[in-house]
Amino acid sequence: EIDRRDWSSDVCSSDLWKAYTQIPGCYTIKMMPKKKSQVRQILVYVTNGTYLISEVKCEMTNGTSYTIKISDYKTKASYPASTFKFDPKLVPAGTEVVDLR
Numbered sequence: 200e201i202d203r204r205d206w207s208s209d210v211c212s213s214d215l216w217k218a219y220t221q222i223p224g225c226y227t228i229k230m231m232p233k234k235k236s237q238v239r240q241i242l243v244y245v246t247n248g249t250y251l252i253s254e255v256k257c258e259m260t261n262g263t264s265y266t267i268k269i270s271d272y273k274t275k276a277s278y279p280a281s282t283f284k285f286d287p288k289l290v291p292a293g294t295e296v297v298d299l300r
Contacts, residue, residue: 225253
């Protein structure tokens with residue numbers, strides 16, 4: 200099992216280990232917050248060989264969990280730049296926005 204880590208730290212291959220869960224053929228990246236949080240951990244399941252994310256599970260401290268399963272990838276697709284344009288009108292009031300450009 201991987202020790203607790205900073206969420207912002209880089210993930211390297213040593214952080215991948217055979218999944219201890221029910222997902223055969225996957226590695227698991229386990230992320231835990233440094234400070235007390237409503238999130239207990241986030242598990243990212245990465246397929247062997249392709250290293251594509253197949254599932255993300257967020258486990259909360261109150262016992263609930265949320266799972267996102269990724270069933271298909273579209274690579275090398277062409278999207279207009281406007282697809283990724285930041286819209287400040289969609290940011291909730293009081294949210295700090297940090298522009299790293």
